[in-house]
Amino acid sequence: MASSTLLWKRALPTTSRIVRMYSTFKPASPLTVHDINQHTIEAKYAVRGSIPIRADELQSLIDSHPTLHGLPFSKIINANIGNPQQLQQKPLTWYRQVLSILQYPELLDEVKFPADVVDRATTLLKHLGSVGAYSPSQGVPYIRNSVAQFISDRDGYDASPENIFLTGGASAAVTYLLQILSAGPNSGFLIPIPQYPLYTATIALNNAKPIGYFLNEDNHWSTDPNQIRQLIKTNKEQGVDIKALVVINPGNPTGSILSEQDIIELIDIAAEHGIVLISDEVYQENIFKGKFLSMKKVLCELKESHPHLYSNVQLASLHSTSKGVSGECGQRGGYMELIGFTQEVKSVVFKLASINLCSVVSGQALMELMINPPKPGQESYEQYHHETSAIHTDLETRASALYESFLEMEDISCNKPMGAMYLFPRLHFTEEHYPLLFKRARDQKQLPDDTYCIELLEHTGICCVPGNGFGQVEGTYHLRTTFLPPGTEWIEKWTAFHKAFIQKYKV
Ligand SMILES: Cc1ncc(COP(=O)(O)O)c(C=O)c1O
Structure with a gap:
């Protein structure tokens, strides 16, 4: 009797209170990879x-x-x-000082911060309340206004806060765009080869079709519009509905910058074929040689000179707090500007954002700090x-x-x-x-x-x-x-x- 009690004790986890006297079923096996969504298996990163x-x-x-x-x-x-x-890249002091106040407003009473840090933190707190609260799904309106102002200053053309979505890094924007545009295996996405594998992975997750266009390594990884046109033709003949043309500028992994001529050619293709342009511009601040030209700016110029050709072009342009000199990858800040999309389609993007509730609120604040940094004469400017x-x-x-x-x-x-x-x-x-x-x-x-x-x-x-x-x-x-x-x-x-x-x- 003593020994059987001992065995019983050993067989049961010591903390368990539940004793099943006899089992009435055969336990099922755990899932294998064949039981789960095969598109998640196919996606590679x-x-x-x-x-x-x-x-x-x-x-x-x-x-x-x-x-x-x-x-x-x-x-x-x-x-x-x-x-x-x-x-070991150090975070910028300006970001972290404001963010620390947003996380713990009591610091304002305890630490002496530069005046512009206090001003910005106070303004942001007024507009977003607590970073621990959900914000509106499209993003804090005050910050969307700032982003629109940044884009207008950068390009010399108006941007509307209604078209700005604050996102959890640029990755979340790519997820939204590919989700709304993928309508089955015949939905084609033109992507540069080489590409940043977020694109092939998200296309695979959405059971859509990647169509690679090769960048020309012998000419600074430039694009070849004739090749893209040919791909559109052959894919259309095979019944593929080409939804979007992805452009990464400056390029990952190539490190190249697109010329104005290349950008014009890409916009022409989108205008002629009704293909959405996705312009991934997360490296726009990382320029060593040449000049970054946003796709939005070139599109606005073309629209101005030839409105009858370009007014229907739909462009989604993406930016992030992860790159540039910010390098705040873990804070998940980003935005996407949607240009030329109908209200109906924007509402669907809005719905996706709503399903996600909101992007990380401190990441939204960081976006504001990135695009609206201290100005000459302000206390934090020198540092x-x-x-x-x-x-x-x-x-x-x-x-x-x-x-x-x-x-x-x-x-x-x-x-x-x-x-x-x-x-x-x-x-x-x-x-x-x-x-x-x-x-x-x-x-x-x-x-x-x-x-x-x-x-x-x-x-x-x-x-x-x-x-x-x-x-x-x-x-x-x-x-x-x-x-x-x-x-x-x-x-x-x-x-x-x-x-x-x-x-x-x-x-
Ligand atoms: C071209 C490109 N797009 C988008 C991203 C996603 O960045 P995040 O989601 O951190 O903004 C990256 C990250 O490396 C990238 O290289």
Whole structure:
């Protein structure tokens, strides 16, 4: 008796109060991946794919065994994602001072802040109440007004707050747009190749069809309007209803900036075919060479000169607090301006925003702080100016240093960075010169750019993303790296790794 009691005690979790004397059913199995929405399985997102996951595992190993991990490096360099504050970029003081008051208004009595910080925080508190309360779904009206003013000042053309939706980063705007435009597998979306994989992933989630148009690597990743027109023709012939043309300017992963002529050609295509333009302009502040021209500005100019051709063009333009010199990726601020859409369609976007209740309210406030920063003469201006200029110069210096290093590396070519946060160098690997690499890749069910990035990670701790995660011309191989990690030591390690890689594989 004593021993059976003991067994019973062991069989039950000690904290459980519930005792089932006998079971009346056979327990069902948990879900397998075949039971869930297959579109969620199909969606891929290389920026946080298998190589970054492996990098996280290695970082955990280092953290748990700081002296005994046995790896040839002591930290992971996350060059796989444009996440500046993960890589020691300091947040701007102006943002954090105002945000801290919004989070805890009592600070106003306890800390002496610059006068413009107090003014802005007080104004924002008046308009949004508490950051802990839901805001109107489209966004706080005061902040939408500010965004409209920012766009008008930037472009020289009016913007209406009615057309502004504050979103949880630009990603949420992409989700809304692709949701309303996807009407089944025959809904086509023209996307640049290479592209930022948010687009292919969201298209897959909506069971729609991605139609890649190739950017021209030999001409600074420019667009080829003839190719896009041809794609529209052939897809229409096959019954595909092309809904939108996605443009990423400045480009991710390419780091290029579109010329005015390219933008005009894209608007022409949209006007002629009634295709919505989605202009992802989250890197508009990250410009090193050339000039950023918003799609909205070019469209307004065209409308002014040729209203009969362009008045029906529908453009959604996106911006974010994650990039630029803000780098506030975790705060999830963004906006989308909808131009030329009917009230009926805008109401559906509004409904989607309502289903989500609202975007993060502190992220909305951050958007206001980004587009409406301290002005010369205000107390925070000097520090703001100093901090933002330093970040900008730093990014430009790092971009050049990495670019120069790629130029020195054997069998690598790279376009000069013009903007954004990335380089997308080409790895000139051919089966003829790298037979062992191609064999190894095939054996491991990889592509040669996967193998390169995996070995780079395992030997140096540098984590970047193979070009095939963004799309590339078949038979070409690339990788995407940010130039955000500080210092040059990691670049030196990369150079040494590359030499060894070439020695190992090249014949
Ligand atoms: C081109 C592009 N669009 C959109 C996003 C999404 O950014 P967020 O949702 O943080 O605004 C990113 C992020 O890297 C991006 O590179």
